[in-house]
Amino acid sequence: MVLAEAASSATGGATERExxxxxxxxxxxxxxxxxxxxGVFGTARIRVAxxxxxDVEDPVREVEWIxxxxxxxxxxxxxxxxxxxxx
Numbered sequence: 001m002v003l004a005e006a007a008s009s010a011t012g013g014a015t016e017r018e019x020x021x022x023x024x025x026x027x028x029x030x031x032x033x034x035x036x037x038x039g040v041f042g043t044a045r046i047r048v049a050x051x052x053x054x055d056v057e058d059p060v061r062e063v064e065w066i067x068x069x070x071x072x073x074x075x076x077x078x079x080x081x082x083x084x085x086x087x
Contacts, residue, residue, distance in 0.1 A: 025051075025053065025061075028051055029051050029065050029068060029069070032049055032051055032069055033068060033069060036049050036069055036070075044070065044071045044074070045071070047070075047074075048066075048070055048074050049066075049069035049070055050065070050066055050069065051065045051066075051069065052065075063075070
């Protein structure tokens with residue numbers, strides 16, 4: 001723990017910045033979940049909701065966001081299309 005705090009101090013508080021960034025991302029996805037539940041974007045069968053951030057290249061996190069915002073079948077479709085487009 002002390003080593004992590006020292007590393008954080010040495011890097012200008014990057015750990016705190018990362019925590020704040022993660023909190024903002026979580027707030028965005030949570031807000032989108034509320035809007036999805038209200039039907040703002042249409043019915044789940046015909047829509048795909050995606051939260052993406054331009055400077056994030058973390059496929060595991062992106063898949064989790066897509067999974068949270070869509071039906072399982074739609075999530076798989078989006079992920080399959082994304083993988084195919086990167087090939």
